Amino acid sequence: MIVFLQSVLSGLLVGGVYALIGIGLTLIFGVMRVTNFAHGELLMLGMYLAWLAFTGLHLDPFLSIVLVAPAMFLWGAFLQKSFVNRVLGALPQNQILLTIGLGLIMSNTVMLIFTSDYRILTTTYSSSSYKLAGLSISQPLLYAFLITVAITGALYWFLLKTDTGQAIRATAQDRDAAQLMGINVRRMSVLAFGIGSALAGTAGALISPTYYIFPQVGSTFTLKAFVIVVLGGMGSVVGATLGGIIIGVAESLSAVYIASGLKELVTFVLFLALLLFKPAGLLGKTRA
Amino acid sequence: MRTRLQVPLPSRAPRGFSVVGLLVFVAVVAALAIFPQFVKKPYVLHMGVLLFLAVIQGQAWNVVGGYAGQYSVGHAAYFGVGAYVTMMLLEVNKIAPWWGVWAAMAAAVLLSLVIGSITFRLRGPYFVLASISVAEIIRLATLYFKDFTRGAEGFLLGEIPTMNLFGEEILFIGKRPFYFVGLGLAVVAVAVNWVVQHSKLGYYFQAIREDQDAAHSLGINLSFYKNVALSISAAFTALAGGFYAMFVKFIDPNTVFGLDVSVQIVLLCIIGGIGTIVGPVIGAVVLVPLSEILRNPKGLVQVGVLSADSGFVTFVERYLSNAHLLVYGILVVLVILFAPEGVLGVIRRAAARWGRRPQDVPPTAAAKA
Numbered sequence: 250m251i252v253f254l255q256s257v258l259s260g261l262l263v264g265g266v267y268a269l270i271g272i273g274l275t276l277i278f279g280v281m282r283v284t285n286f287a288h289g290e291l292l293m294l295g296m297y298l299a300w301l302a303f304t305g306l307h308l309d310p311f312l313s314i315v316l317v318a319p320a321m322f323l324w325g326a327f328l329q330k331s332f333v334n335r336v337l338g339a340l341p342q343n344q345i346l347l348t349i350g351l352g353l354i355m356s357n358t359v360m361l362i363f364t365s366d367y368r369i370l371t372t373t374y375s376s377s378s379y380k381l382a383g384l385s386i387s388q389p390l391l392y393a394f395l396i397t398v399a400i401t402g403a404l405y406w407f408l409l410k411t412d413t414g415q416a417i418r419a420t421a422q423d424r425d426a427a428q429l430m431g432i433n434v435r436r437m438s439v440l441a442f443g444i445g446s447a448l449a450g451t452a453g454a455l456i457s458p459t460y461y462i463f464p465q466v467g468s469t470f471t472l473k474a475f476v477i478v479v480l481g482g483m484g485s486v487v488g489a490t491l492g493g494i495i496i497g498v499a500e501s502l503s504a505v506y507i508a509s510g511l512k513e514l515v516t517f518v519l520f521l522a523l524l525l526f527k528p529a530g531l532l533g534k535t536r537a
Numbered sequence: 538m539r540t541r542l543q544v545p546l547p548s549r550a551p552r553g554f555s556v557v558g559l560l561v562f563v564a565v566v567a568a569l570a571i572f573p574q575f576v577k578k579p580y581v582l583h584m585g586v587l588l589f590l591a592v593i594q595g596q597a598w599n600v601v602g603g604y605a606g607q608y609s610v611g612h613a614a615y616f617g618v619g620a621y622v623t624m625m626l627l628e629v630n631k632i633a634p635w636w637g638v639w640a641a642m643a644a645a646v647l648l649s650l651v652i653g654s655i656t657f658r659l660r661g662p663y664f665v666l667a668s669i670s671v672a673e674i675i676r677l678a679t680l681y682f683k684d685f686t687r688g689a690e691g692f693l694l695g696e697i698p699t700m701n702l703f704g705e706e707i708l709f710i711g712k713r714p715f716y717f718v719g720l721g722l723a724v725v726a727v728a729v730n731w732v733v734q735h736s737k738l739g740y741y742f743q744a745i746r747e748d749q750d751a752a753h754s755l756g757i758n759l760s761f762y763k764n765v766a767l768s769i770s771a772a773f774t775a776l777a778g779g780f781y782a783m784f785v786k787f788i789d790p791n792t793v794f795g796l797d798v799s800v801q802i803v804l805l806c807i808i809g810g811i812g813t814i815v816g817p818v819i820g821a822v823v824l825v826p827l828s829e830i831l832r833n834p835k836g837l838v839q840v841g842v843l844s845a846d847s848g849f850v851t852f853v854e855r856y857l858s859n860a861h862l863l864v865y866g867i868l869v870v871l872v873i874l875f876a877p878e879g880v881l882g883v884i885r886r887a888a889a890r891w892g893r894r895p896q897d898v899p900p901t902a903a904a905k906a
Contacts, residue, residue: 284662284665332870332874335874336873336874339873339877341661341662342608342661342665343873343877345608345610345662345665346803346804346807346869346873347869347870347873347874349610349800349804349869350804350865350866350867350868350869350870350873351866351870352866353800353862353863353865353866353869354863354866354867354870356862357860357861357862357863357866358860358863360860361857361860361863468796472669472670472673472796475666476670479663479666508681510677510680510681511677511681513673513677514673514674514677514678514681517670517671517673517674517677518674520666520670521655521667521670521671521674524659524663524666524667525655525658525659528659528663
């Protein structure tokens, strides 16, 4: 029983970060109907920025998000304005290929600058943990989770309560109608890509104390992000939050009860099954 | 008169048999066949083999991606199965690769039928994601089931047995034999693509690409023909995989089943121009030398293009050799933004402009003058 609770708990903590990655992706898809295959690379950039801030400025990775998030927002907005915006009306295949290309450019440029060596960001608390009723809670994962909850809460407030947030949601719901209502949909697209990129970068910074940092780390997360988002229903922010938690717990449980080498395989099998039997996702309504 | 089912012609309707095209093709193949008589540098032949390999992969993907319009980003699954089956039959069961590769192709076709029946129900981004995840599942399984596949350790090829072809003994040592085998297989791949393009099958595929629903309403069995396209594609991708395993002599799950392999195959076709025979060839000709020079600039020294102390070599080796996929990234972004029909489209447009110029002068203007 204690093993079960322990793996659910660690899955939950990781799932929080997964949710952040998924929300970014789903926001981009919702507003622009573009499937962003460079999402993992944005996360990878966030990891490297956090690593740079840590080695260069001796800034704690959890504090560095105040720098990483705005930088990644600007980068995402730039990518949207100069590349993604040009293919909004193109075939979905071409959009996918464009973002794959952008991802390759990002990961290979990082490789040029930092080589493909694995980097490790070791903080004083990297391997410490709290003990609670027989369960051990990894400190860096707990901090990451708490920050994730705070950010997700703030994002929900932003999307639900502010004018800009409502405009973003309106654009996601019906681009043409939103435009007719006087919403600047182009600006909302830039904003959504910026926010999505900032969220991915933040997630990267949050996991930088617990993961290896290397240029190709992104592709795993791109795939994982898609599994999360499709699980919750493409375009649904609540769905992505839920999907992140579910995938985190599922991975953790299959690592303990099946085999740690198979945890990702189990995720993909679940994903395929989901695509076949409930393609709209758990909370989605349409198949876009 | 019995009316036959008419399939709408796609926008780029293939022309019939062209004598000029065939002559050009034969001339190019002949030139490539006598090429090693004059150039014996291993690096050049090595590049040639990689080029042929890319042509086979590109032509194979082109059948399902280019003609049938199903953008599979999971072709590493078939490539890897081809490589593993050929390699394991040779290393474990001592079966010569020219027999083993048939088993590899059969295995890939079976796999494609399973994958096809799962993924072809999906469209657009969902199909792409499903194709990626199937390939990833196979990669992770190969890594995990070590007893059978040796996991991350991979397979190192001992030696390829001597081939006895019409009484002539062929030793697979050095680059030369691989150059000729590669050329032969590439010719077969191109020929198969030509046949597909000019057969009824090809028209069905292209109808599916242009408009699935319209094709369906005209009585084309979508899942059947998509599966046919995928099986042809899988068989040749597996052939490329088997050839790769024998040429490189080492395979492990990440190099043959990795997402990079699938992405490279797709980008090769996209950059060259999809849905045509020449497109993937152009893609290979553009990309293979570029990324190979970045990966191993020392080869240029060996060939004599550059001197050993050239700053270019040290610069590339130091900074660019790990990032040879950068070329793919930059080119695909440029192609998608500025030339969605690929390099071939650019060449065609330029040729059309250049060829049309004399007639561009309106006859009335000429008459007035």
